[in-house]
Amino acid sequence: MNSAFASWQFWAVLSAMFAALTAIFAKVGIENINSDFATLIRTVVILLVLAGIVVATGQFQNPGEISGKTYGFLVLSGLATGASWLCYFRALKLGNAAQVAPIDKLSVVLVAVFGVVFLGERLSGANWLGVALIAAGAVLVAYRV
Structure with a gap:
């Protein structure tokens, strides 16, 4: 393969x-x-x-x-x-799809948190920064001015 x-x-x-x-x-x-x-x-x-x-x-x-x-x-x-x-x-x-999809992708943030809490996974500081940026990005994309 x-x-x-x-x-x-x-x-x-x-x-x-x-x-x-x-x-x-x-x-x-x-x-x-x-x-x-x-x-x-x-x-x-x-x-x-x-x-x-x-x-x-x-x-x-x-x-x-x-x-x-x-x-x-x-x-x-x-x-x-x-x-x-x-x-x-x-x-x-x-x-709107362009607003719904980013909020749906907050699941990425939740998976990171749940992985640490329930599965004992470990994330580095850089990983947590990425998680925070994903969260901020999803909110900014979904936010309507």
Whole structure:
């Protein structure tokens, strides 16, 4: 596998790019539809695409071999994802994509804080400065004069 495809940075940049496109496509897509129903359509599409990827790449795993702890945390993650998507689409329905998306990305700040508090991760002074700049930048981009 090419080293770029094996790096977390490559996939993180793609994630950011697709997240940006998500905001733009969703803003146009929810123009004449209820935001919760739009989220349902998006979720069905994701489910079908992921099922196809898992089957096509032979990544299916025996569900009986997965631990209860893994199931529990994946269910919690799924619930958090669903809540996030519902809130995000509702915010997009009511606000401008260029303002909603930066506030949504305050999740980066929260992940840093939660990672330190709950996972015992450590951030350097420079890392904390970056977190503070992300927070300030998100607020400034979302702020309407």
